[in-house]
Amino acid sequence: MSRDRVRVVVTGLGVTTPLGGDVASTWSALLAGQSGIHTLTEDWIDLLPVKFGARAAVDPTTVLPRPESRRLDRAEQFALIAAREAWRDAGTPKVAPDRLGVVVGSGIGGITTILAAYDVFKEKGWQRLSPFTVPMLMPNGSAGWIGIELGATAGVHATVSACATGAESIGYAMEMIRSGRADVVVAGGTEAAIHPLNIGSFAAMRAMSTRNDEPERASRPWDKDRDGFVLGEGAGIVVLESEEHARARGARVYAEASGVGYSGDAHHIAQPEPTGAGLRSAARRVLEDSGLTGQDIWHVNAHATSTPAGDVLEAVAIHEIIGDHPLVTSTKSMTGHLLGGAGGIESVFTIKALYDRIVPATVNLDNLDDGVEVDIVRGEPRKLPGGQIAAINNSFGFGGHNVAVAFASI
Amino acid sequence: MAVTEQEILAGLGKIINEITGIPAPEVTPEKNFVDDLDIDSLSMVEIAVAAQDEFGVEIPDDQLKHLKTVKDVVNFIQN
Numbered sequence: 001m002s003r004d005r006v007r008v009v010v011t012g013l014g015v016t017t018p019l020g021g022d023v024a025s026t027w028s029a030l031l032a033g034q035s036g037i038h039t040l041t042e043d044w045i046d047l048l049p050v051k052f053g054a055r056a057a058v059d060p061t062t063v064l065p066r067p068e069s070r071r072l073d074r075a076e077q078f079a080l081i082a083a084r085e086a087w088r089d090a091g092t093p094k095v096a097p098d099r100l101g102v103v104v105g106s107g108i109g110g111i112t113t114i115l116a117a118y119d120v121f122k123e124k125g126w127q128r129l130s131p132f133t134v135p136m137l138m139p140n141g142s143a144g145w146i147g148i149e150l151g152a153t154a155g156v157h158a159t160v161s162a163c164a165t166g167a168e169s170i171g172y173a174m175e176m177i178r179s180g181r182a183d184v185v186v187a188g189g190t191e192a193a194i195h196p197l198n199i200g201s202f203a204a205m206r207a208m209s210t211r212n213d214e215p216e217r218a219s220r221p222w223d224k225d226r227d228g229f230v231l232g233e234g235a236g237i238v239v240l241e242s243e244e245h246a247r248a249r250g251a252r253v254y255a256e257a258s259g260v261g262y263s264g265d266a267h268h269i270a271q272p273e274p275t276g277a278g279l280r281s282a283a284r285r286v287l288e289d290s291g292l293t294g295q296d297i298w299h300v301n302a303h304a305t306s307t308p309a310g311d312v313l314e315a316v317a318i319h320e321i322i323g324d325h326p327l328v329t330s331t332k333s334m335t336g337h338l339l340g341g342a343g344g345i346e347s348v349f350t351i352k353a354l355y356d357r358i359v360p361a362t363v364n365l366d367n368l369d370d371g372v373e374v375d376i377v378r379g380e381p382r383k384l385p386g387g388q389i390a391a392i393n394n395s396f397g398f399g400g401h402n403v404a405v406a407f408a409s410i
Numbered sequence: 411m412a413v414t415e416q417e418i419l420a421g422l423g424k425i426i427n428e429i430t431g432i433p434a435p436e437v438t439p440e441k442n443f444v445d446d447l448d449i450d451s452l453s454m455v456e457i458a459v460a461a462q463d464e465f466g467v468e469i470p471d472d473q474l475k476h477l478k479t480v481k482d483v484v485n486f487i488q489n
Binding site: 065066067068070071127130131132184 | 427428430431451452453455456457485
């Protein structure tokens with residue numbers, strides 16, 4: 001695994017999810033097999049064929065001071081909360097501003113701000129628009145706010161690749177450190193897209209589960225009766241650091257951030273490429289980039305969103321490139337799908353699994369679909385072995401973006 | 411009946427607290443919005459709109475940029 005380049009390690013974790021307002025509460029809920037998916041009670045729900053979702057367990061406006069939350073889009077609120085937790089968790093590193101970077105993206109950006117602001121515009125005129133409307137709606141707003149708060153001047157970036165956004169951000173952050181642009185980078189993804197327009201639009205694609213009578217059972221990756229994904233919200237952020245910088249300050253190191261593999265399907269704007277070629281390329285490239293072999297990978301936090309098309313293709317690609325030995329799970333069965341936030345929270349879960357040597361089970365998997373020959377964790381969490389092991393988080397997005405990030409035990 | 415300076419000051423303190431989190435008692439007449447209260451131009455727009463609602467006095471953009479201190483705003487509203 002040694003290569004003649006800067007090694008990147010993970011020193012801080014932060015999330016706010018449908019299962020909890022921080023890493024500890026979310027992780028214990030995942031291990032307990034709890035669901036963050038519930039019936040939505042908003043008055044617009046009657047207009048839609050989908051009547052449930054995975055709201056954040058902790059309302060961000062109860063965490064942030066009011067003057068702050070009123071100038072932030074909900075996605076930015078989640079991102080700041082998760083970034084602050086990750087930064088504290090990393091021990092609030094002392095780092096020169098020009099050696100500190102941020103890479104935090106969102107799949108959609110400030111969509112609830114856009115829609116609410118347009119209502120204000122139509123009803124009351126431009127004079128009544130908040131002067132913060134633009135910084136609230138822009139998808140790089142979260143990165144900007146985090147950069148301001150931490151004083152990060154090495155570079156502040158926001159990748160946008162739909163549901164691959166969070167993982168792509170973490171990959172980009174690794175590359176910032178490896179290339180010598182920064183010593184510490186705060187990276188991840190955020191999303192706040194539970195709005196009737198989004199649910200209606202995803203429903204128009206026939207992409208969402210409509211299991212309205214059993215919301216907690218609706219997200220069921222690899223199950224024969226899965227019928228679509230469940231929309232969730234929240235953010236997941238990691239603090240990445242050069243190993244040298246982390247060691248010099250005596251930081252607690254969760255894992256090595258070993259590498260990233262990207263590919264583009266170049267096939268269809270929203271459907272997976274049917275042979276899984278892009279997924280296999282991303283898997284091969286993450287192994288190559290990390291200097292790992294399939295045998296080193298003991299766990300995969302899969303993208304598996306509970307849609308009919310994608311789940312089996314991914315399992316087949318994992319089987320072919322990595323093997324049948326890793327413990328595979330889809331935490332989306334409990335959190336729902338956080339879109340741009342997914343790769344952020346699921347990277348945090350992958351790192352926690354490695355560090356605590358335990359993999360949460362995929363819930364609702366009653367009847368395994370045909371063609372799934374990987375070892376999916378079902379029923380109860382399962383332990384990972386001791387010694388040197390590695391794990392991968394997969395994230396794939398509309399547009400044909402495939403991203404796999406690898407982490408290794410230290 | 412015209413509002414008193416004290417009433418305007420109290421109203422502004424409330425508005426500025428709501429928008430920026432600055433405690434209302436710190437909003438005193440001599441304070442400069444930028445130098446003393448660290449209020450940026452975007453927040454000043456919000457404050458101006460809220461003050462218009464509160465006191466029924468329109469503050470045009472070309473006037474707003476001349477209102478540097480809390481006292482300036484109080485005087486503008488009174489006159």
